[in-house]
Amino acid sequence: MTATDPKAAVDTVTLTIDGKEVTVPKGTLIIRAAEQIGIDIPRFCDHPALEPAGACRQCLVDVAAPDREGNVRPFPKPQASCTMTVMDGMVVNTQHTSEEADRAQKGVMELLLINHPLDCPVCDKGGECPLQNQAMNMGRPESRFVDVKRVFEKPLALSSEILLDRERCVLCQRCTRFSKQIAGDAFIDLQNRGAMQQIGTFDENVLDFDGYSPAGPAAEDESGRAFSSYYSGNTVQICPVGALTSSAYRFRSRPFDLVSSPGISEHDSSGSAIRTDHRRGKILRRMAHKDPVVNEDWITDKDRFAFSWQNQADRLTRPLVRKDGELVEVSWPEAIAAAAAGLKAARDGKGVGVLPGGRLTLEDAYAYAKLARLALGTNDIDARARAASAEEQAFLGSTVAGAGLGVTFADLEKAPAVLMVGFEPEDEGGVVFLRMRKSLGKQQVFTAAPFLSRGAEKLAATLLPVAPGREAGLLDGLVGDAFEALEADGAVIIVGERLAATPGALTAALKLSQKTGARLVWIPRRAGERGAVEAGALPGLLPGGRAASVAAARKAVAAAWGVESVPSAAGRDVDAIVAAASSGDLEALLVGGVSPSDVTGLTDAIDKAGFVVSLEVRRSAVAEAADVVLPVAPPSEKAGTFVNWEGRLRSFATAIATDALSDHRVLDLLARELGVELGTGSIGAVNAEIAALGAAADSHRPKAPTAKAGRAPKKGDVVLASWHQLIDEGALQDGEPYLAGTGRATVARLSPATADRLGFAEGALTVTGEGGEGVTVPAVVTDMVDDVVWLPTKSPGSWVAQELRTVPGNVVTVKVGA
Numbered sequence: 001m002t003a004t005d006p007k008a009a010v011d012t013v014t015l016t017i018d019g020k021e022v023t024v025p026k027g028t029l030i031i032r033a034a035e036q037i038g039i040d041i042p043r044f045c046d047h048p049a050l051e052p053a054g055a056c057r058q059c060l061v062d063v064a065a066p067d068r069e070g071n072v073r074p075f076p077k078p079q080a081s082c083t084m085t086v087m088d089g090m091v092v093n094t095q096h097t098s099e100e101a102d103r104a105q106k107g108v109m110e111l112l113l114i115n116h117p118l119d120c121p122v123c124d125k126g127g128e129c130p131l132q133n134q135a136m137n138m139g140r141p142e143s144r145f146v147d148v149k150r151v152f153e154k155p156l157a158l159s160s161e162i163l164l165d166r167e168r169c170v171l172c173q174r175c176t177r178f179s180k181q182i183a184g185d186a187f188i189d190l191q192n193r194g195a196m197q198q199i200g201t202f203d204e205n206v207l208d209f210d211g212y213s214p215a216g217p218a219a220e221d222e223s224g225r226a227f228s229s230y231y232s233g234n235t236v237q238i239c240p241v242g243a244l245t246s247s248a249y250r251f252r253s254r255p256f257d258l259v260s261s262p263g264i265s266e267h268d269s270s271g272s273a274i275r276t277d278h279r280r281g282k283i284l285r286r287m288a289h290k291d292p293v294v295n296e297d298w299i300t301d302k303d304r305f306a307f308s309w310q311n312q313a314d315r316l317t318r319p320l321v322r323k324d325g326e327l328v329e330v331s332w333p334e335a336i337a338a339a340a341a342g343l344k345a346a347r348d349g350k351g352v353g354v355l356p357g358g359r360l361t362l363e364d365a366y367a368y369a370k371l372a373r374l375a376l377g378t379n380d381i382d383a384r385a386r387a388a389s390a391e392e393q394a395f396l397g398s399t400v401a402g403a404g405l406g407v408t409f410a411d412l413e414k415a416p417a418v419l420m421v422g423f424e425p426e427d428e429g430g431v432v433f434l435r436m437r438k439s440l441g442k443q444q445v446f447t448a449a450p451f452l453s454r455g456a457e458k459l460a461a462t463l464l465p466v467a468p469g470r471e472a473g474l475l476d477g478l479v480g481d482a483f484e485a486l487e488a489d490g491a492v493i494i495v496g497e498r499l500a501a502t503p504g505a506l507t508a509a510l511k512l513s514q515k516t517g518a519r520l521v522w523i524p525r526r527a528g529e530r531g532a533v534e535a536g537a538l539p540g541l542l543p544g545g546r547a548a549s550v551a552a553a554r555k556a557v558a559a560a561w562g563v564e565s566v567p568s569a570a571g572r573d574v575d576a577i578v579a580a581a582s583s584g585d586l587e588a589l590l591v592g593g594v595s596p597s598d599v600t601g602l603t604d605a606i607d608k609a610g611f612v613v614s615l616e617v618r619r620s621a622v623a624e625a626a627d628v629v630l631p632v633a634p635p636s637e638k639a640g641t642f643v644n645w646e647g648r649l650r651s652f653a654t655a656i657a658t659d660a661l662s663d664h665r666v667l668d669l670l671a672r673e674l675g676v677e678l679g680t681g682s683i684g685a686v687n688a689e690i691a692a693l694g695a696a697a698d699s700h701r702p703k704a705p706t707a708k709a710g711r712a713p714k715k716g717d718v719v720l721a722s723w724h725q726l727i728d729e730g731a732l733q734d735g736e737p738y739l740a741g742t743g744r745a746t747v748a749r750l751s752p753a754t755a756d757r758l759g760f761a762e763g764a765l766t767v768t769g770e771g772g773e774g775v776t777v778p779a780v781v782t783d784m785v786d787d788v789v790w791l792p793t794k795s796p797g798s799w800v801a802q803e804l805r806t807v808p809g810n811v812v813t814v815k816v817g818a
Contacts, residue, residue, distance in 0.1 A: 011025065012024060012025055012026060013087060014088060014089070015091065017037060017039055017093075018039055018092070018094055019097065024036060024086060029052065029082060029084065029085055030061065030081035030085070030092055031043065031059055033092075042059060042137075043081075044112075044131065045172035046059060047297075049296060050174060051177060052083040053082075053083070054082060054083040055171060057080060058108050058109065058112075059080055059082045060079065060108065061078060061092055061101045062075070062093040063090065064091040064092075066087065066089045077104075106139070109134060109138055110139070110143075112131070112170050113145075114143075116167070117149065122251070124245045125239075127254050127255040127256045129240070129241060130241075131241045149167070151167055152166040154167065155245070155250075158187070158227035159227040159741065160247060160739075160740075160742055161742050162235065163246070164243060166199065168241050169241065170240065171198075174239060175235035175244060179229065182234075182298065185227075185229035185232070185458075187227045187228060199243070229742075230426060231300060231301060231434070233246060233299075233304040234298050237288055247738040248305055252284055257279055258277040258284060258285075260276070261656075262276075262652065262653070263275070263653075263655055264635075264651075265299065267302045267306060267732060268303075268428070268430040268526070269429075269529055269530060270295065270429065270430045270431045270645065271294055271643075271644030271648060272288070272291070273288070273289035273294060274304075275289040278636075278655060281656055282311060283307045283311065283656070286305070287304070288304070293410070294644070295431040295434075296434075300431065301726075301727065307736075308735030308736045309618070309634075309734040309735050310618075311735070312618060316618060317660075318631065319332055319334075319336075319628070320335070320623070320628070321628050322626070322627045322628070327623075332669075335629075339613045340673035340674050342613065343590065344674055346586075346587035346610060347375075347378075350586055350587045351378055351586050352372075352378060352586065352588040352589070352590055353381075353577035353578075353580065353588070354368055354371070355381075355382060355383075355589065355602075356381065356383045356537050356593070356594075357383060357593040357594040358385050358526035359527060359593050360383065360532065360663060361528065361640030361641055362535055362642065362690070363640050363664045363680070363687065364640065364662060364664045364667075365535035366536070366537075366543065366664070367667040368383070368535075368592065369537040369543065370680065371590075371671055371676075371678060373561075374561065374566070375678065376674075377567055378571065379539050379567050379571025380572045382538055382577060384538070384573070385595070385599050386497060386574075386598060386599070388573045388574050389573070389707075390573070391504070391506055391507060392500035393540050393541065394540075395506040395507075395705050396522070396538070396541065396545075397540065397545050397546075398704040399520065399522070400522050400530070401534055402534065402544045402695030404695070405647045406521060406646060406647050408648075409431075409432075409646065411519070412435055412436060412492055413435045414439070415490050416442075416488040416491055417444040417445075417482075417485035418436065418494060420445070420446070420448065420456075420494045420496075421471055421499060421505065422498040422505065423494050424449070424456070424723055425494075426726065427724060428496060428523070428525045428726075429523055446464055447463060447464065448471055449463065449464075450467060450790060451785065462481070462482070464478075464482060467719055468498075468501075468720065469503075469809025469810075470712065472507070472709035475511070476511070486512070486517075486518040487517060489517075491518040492518060492519050493509055493512060493519070494522075495521070496523055496524070498723060503707050503710035504707045510705070521646075523645040528642065531642060533545075534643055535690070536557075538571075539570070539571025540570070540702065542696075543693050546696040546700045546701065547696075547700060547701055547702040548570075549570065549702070550699075560689070560692060574599060575600075575601075577605075578599060578601045578604075579605075581606075581608060587611060588611040589606065589612045591614050592614075592615040593615065593616060593617070594622060595730075597794065597802040599801060600805045600807075602622075607625060612626040613626060613628045614629045614630070616630075617633070632661060632663050632666055633658065635652070638660070639651075639652060639653050639654045640652065640662065664680040664681075665680070665681055668681040713811050716787070718787050718789050718812055718813075718814045719808075719811055720790075720809065720811075721788050721789065722800050723808075724794055725744055725793075727742060727744070728792060728793070728794045729794050729799070743796075744792075746777050746796050746798050747780050748765045748767060748789055749779070749784060750779060750781060750784070751784045751786045755781045760781075760816045762779075764818060765777065765779040765814055766814070766818055767789055767812050768815070769805050769810065769812050770810070775798050775800070775803050776818045777797050789814050791804075
């Protein structure tokens with residue numbers, strides 16, 4: 001058997017801890033072996049996801065081990081159990097059975113408390129603090145220290161979100177180890193020595209940085225950076241004392257006043273497990289909830305801090321109906337009747353377009369899909385509030401929908417080689433980046449992109465330079481090291497949602513997967529994208545990946561739904577729905593949680609549509625222009641299921657009980673008013689239907705895409721590259737100024753050759769799309785593909801879809817200056 005064979009024998013050792021014999025795998029730390037038999041050893045620096053440091057010395061134990069002759073001899077002094085591995089025949093005595101170990105631990109505790117402030121009553125960690133708990137258990141009742149305690153300026157702002165109280169720090173180095181080992185963002189480190197040693201802020205003469213500041217890269221090199229990391233909030237959670245706190249939660253509550261509820265993050269398609277802490281119906285903080293198969297111990301700062309959006313002053317609590325040009329509050333029966341009357345008239349006329357958006361749960365997306373087909377009689381439904389294409393729909397139907405659990409986080413972590421195309425893991429994948437970084441040095445990473453992003457650099461990725469829109473050609477002609485690496489067993493190709501805007505790219509990715517044997521996985525950005533695909537909330541897809549164009553597939557769905565037939569006419573995608581509403585070819589729109597700034601032309605379509613119904617949490621731009629607004633519950637106030645990019649069902653319960661209704665319940669009421677029993681009034685009913693439908697048979701699926709690559713731009717044209725940065729101006733980050741302050745500065749990027757051709761040296765660039773307004777932002781020359789300009793998709797001053805009215809890969813006009 002090989003070492004990688006899961007059935008291979010594991011080398012074990014047997015030792016005794018506090019008189020109890022235990023057998024554990026060779027290489028196990030003493031502190032872990034003790035945990036397995038229920039013996040608790042106090043610690044501060046130890047964390048199972050971080051490399052051992054032995055920094056705090058709180059876990060000292062007495063150890064005796066066999067010498068060369070087999071005689072068990074005691075070590076001359078207590079040893080740190082968090083750094084020493086077990087040996088066969090070892091005898092360990094913890095503080096429970098050894099006076100020496102107990103005395104050593106109490107001595108360490110006394111040392112830690114010498115300079116520690118007595119501010120537990122005002123410390124955010126009070127009530128859930130390991131130092132507080134252990135001091136009560138093993139600390140001296142009175143301090144022998146009579147001198148003045150060491151003090152520092154407090155708090156020290158490491159960023160707008162993370163604050164440091166240095167006098168509380170016990171130098172466990174959890175924060176610095178996480179930043180270096182896990183996130184790859186070493187923005188804090190130990191400073192000074194001896195009694196004045198502390199966790200320090202950035203010193204450009206000591207630490208090596210790659211960050212962003214509003215003044216631009218030149219100023220960054222001179223002044224240093226803040227704690228610029230998408231994962232900085234994890235350091236607050238793992239800090240064993242109150243040294244690191246967050247601006248958003250500081251002084252807001254006591255842990256024992258909070259009600260904690262497990263949940264799933266709504267911010268990306270990873271489906272990270274979170275814990276929501278709330279009081280009196282209001283969320284006060286969110287924490288990472290340990291989940292070994294998905295996010296392990298970590299979440300992004302967006303998952304952690306971006307929750308205020310759902311409790312803003314513009315939160316909708318009652319339905320609204322437009323009367324005499326103004327939206328007025330009405331009862332639910334009146335609002336449902338008004339919405340049904342308008343939609344019925346439009347259905348019987350030129351039709352209704354349905355835009356559910358990509359933030360929905362599986363149950364909500366299924367209700368939209370079923371309502372569109374049964375109550376509105378149309379396939380004009382598309383949950384993709386972004387660039388979309390028929391090629392992508394064929395790819396999703398043939399390869400993704402109904403495939404169940406495909407490539408997993410574990411597969412991605414263990415893959416010998418990974419090729420990323422149209423996907424930036426740190427910005428668009430959240431914890432995908434962290435899982436891949438665990439394999440740094442053991443995994444070959446290739447990224448097909450115009451330049452090497454910061455996240456790709458931290459993965460030691462090899463850049464396969466390509467201009468947006470040219471990815472199909474690169475994949476079709478891939479040779480050399482990248483191709484050979486993908487032939488290794490377990491290799492993975494990741495494609496992102498941005499490839500929907502590149503003709504032929506997904507087709508080429510499928511072909512490359514078949515040629516190399518590498519597994520192919522699609523990782524979208526929004527939490528509801530995969531669920532919408534499974535639920536059939538796309539114009540050409542029915543639930544389970546069934547093609548709406550296949551008669552047998554329609555017949556199977558109709559039978560499951562108890563109707564004679566479902567619509568057979570080809571449905572419009574998001575762009576076609578918007579265009580049809582703008583031109584009057586559709587009379588009404590049913591919109592759920594879509595930001596007009598994400599879909600080019602949606603604002604015009606809403607203005608020109610005869611009737612608009614909006615299902616929203618807050619009074620958004622769509623709601624303000626709608627004829628009927630039906631308030632729905634945010635994720636914290638409802639139960640449901642997100643389907644993450646793996647295809648894993650991520651169910652969650654209601655965290656805060658309110659009278660707010662989920663989308664699927666509102667749509668069930670609306671369908672009844674339209675004369676249709678939708679049967680989506682409860683989570684159980686929806687899930688039972690989805691399970692009964694199951695995945696489509698191969699004959700009911702769409703055929704794999706066969707699109708050709710698009711034409712190359714003319715020589716001298718500049719094409720647009722763009723993607724969302726993790727922390728930007730998305731609607732789900734509203735109301736959190738501290739998090740917004742950690743976002744990366746908005747800059748345009750272009751190559752040295754392109755800069756020379758345009759006559760750019762420094763300053764700003766104005767980028768203009770066809771038919772759109774210009775975006776003027778500071779620019780920086782970057783080592784990247786020529787004849788390309790990169791802009792963040794939705795950062796301050798750069799809203800690409802709304803202001804440029806174009807998509808990546810299209811030609812734009814670039815002018816130096818404003």
